[in-house]
Amino acid sequence: MEGAAGRSARSAVVVGGGVGGLSTAIRLKLSGQFDRVRILEKNDRLGGRVKTLKLESCTSSSTYRFDTGPSLLLFPEEYMRTFEELGCELPEMKPVGNVGYRCFFNRRGPRRPGQDTLDLLLEDDEMAAQLESVEEGAGEAYSRMIRAARTALEVGNGAFIDRNFATLAEFVNPLRFLPLLPRLVDGGILNPLSLLRPLDGWLRGYFRDPRIRALFTFQTLYVGLSPYTAPSAFSLLAATELTDGVYYPAGGFGEVALALEARARQVGVEVELAEEVEAVTTSSRGWVSGVRTKGGRGHDASVVVVNADLPWAQRNIAGLGEKGKTEVRGGGA
Numbered sequence: 001m002e003g004a005a006g007r008s009a010r011s012a013v014v015v016g017g018g019v020g021g022l023s024t025a026i027r028l029k030l031s032g033q034f035d036r037v038r039i040l041e042k043n044d045r046l047g048g049r050v051k052t053l054k055l056e057s058c059t060s061s062s063t064y065r066f067d068t069g070p071s072l073l074l075f076p077e078e079y080m081r082t083f084e085e086l087g088c089e090l091p092e093m094k095p096v097g098n099v100g101y102r103c104f105f106n107r108r109g110p111r112r113p114g115q116d117t118l119d120l121l122l123e124d125d126e127m128a129a130q131l132e133s134v135e136e137g138a139g140e141a142y143s144r145m146i147r148a149a150r151t152a153l154e155v156g157n158g159a160f161i162d163r164n165f166a167t168l169a170e171f172v173n174p175l176r177f178l179p180l181l182p183r184l185v186d187g188g189i190l191n192p193l194s195l196l197r198p199l200d201g202w203l204r205g206y207f208r209d210p211r212i213r214a215l216f217t218f219q220t221l222y223v224g225l226s227p228y229t230a231p232s233a234f235s236l237l238a239a240t241e242l243t244d245g246v247y248y249p250a251g252g253f254g255e256v257a258l259a260l261e262a263r264a265r266q267v268g269v270e271v272e273l274a275e276e277v278e279a280v281t282t283s284s285r286g287w288v289s290g291v292r293t294k295g296g297r298g299h300d301a302s303v304v305v306v307n308a309d310l311p312w313a314q315r316n317i318a319g320l321g322e323k324g325k326t327e328v329r330g331g332g333a
Ligand SMILES: Cc1cc2nc3c(=O)[nH]c(=O)nc-3n(C[C@H](O)[C@H](O)[C@H](O)COP(=O)(O)OP(=O)(O)OC[C@H]3O[C@@H](n4cnc5c(N)ncnc54)[C@H](O)[C@@H]3O)c2cc1C
Pocket: 015, 016, 017, 018, 019, 020, 021, 022, 040, 041, 042, 043, 046, 047, 048, 049, 050, 068, 069, 070, 071, 072, 073, 074, 275, 276, 277, 278, 307, 308, 309, 332, 333
């Protein structure tokens, strides 16, 4: 949200010090357009959902580490690009190996031939053999499916993930797909509108067995969507796991947040902890003028970026989306 000062704005407030807020604050500071960039964070630590707990064993000298939020590092190239742009050193990313993870299926339902577990196997031949043991023809269907899903990843990143949609019409506009047509056809997606079909339904075109469909659809839960309603473009999540691999940061995910925090402080981003923002304030003419915290403090700013959860922010922070003077953007982190 931008105030009346517009391009000459010199002070920015970022609400929320998760990895999204930290990255945004660093970018704002590096842009050179702001004398002051402040992060206001309601908790007493930065990092948001990213947190690594370290617990001492009571019986030995070992220390155990638990990631309480994210643990799978996906889209490794995005991390590399972002950290490079921020001038920040990325913690070492380690691949998890051939088995990304194992899915366990409910044994109380009707018995089906094949396994009670399926592994996310990153090696194509092993994956095909595993699927074939569950459903005849599934090995061959896998190679077609992963080709289409990889295509969805490549075109979907630009067309869905990196974009904001203000209206449903904008989201389903077929004109958006025209320039992408050749790449889609090459990837076996003959009808681009099929990317808008629910993911589970789309996968029925490849696999009958619900366990196999579950293996390739449950990733939509990462972004809070149901596989029965999420567009099949979200097959890109399984595609990145299966084709780019699954990684984890050495030392735990907390290292990612710590690296961003160190860079933010290095470039001069100011951080205030235990500062819960309760409202975005506006001037009498309706322009953004800053924020007000729960304790009643006012923070002037000509630009306010809210990186708290979007639905919460829309409901609870007054003034969002008013008269075109504020802008709401949201999606994933
Ligand atoms: C259990 C779990 C597992 C996950 N696993 C993965 C995974 O394996 N891989 C992956 O890539 N992603 C995973 N995610 C998602 C990932 O954690 C998030 O996408 C990412 O951390 C979001 O970062 P963010 O900075 O946008 O938001 P957040 O981390 O939510 O940060 C928002 C910050 O805003 C603060 N805030 C909120 N309201 C206010 C207010 N009014 N005033 C001031 N501050 C405020 C909050 O305290 C918080 O610090 C997982 C999430 C969870 C919960």
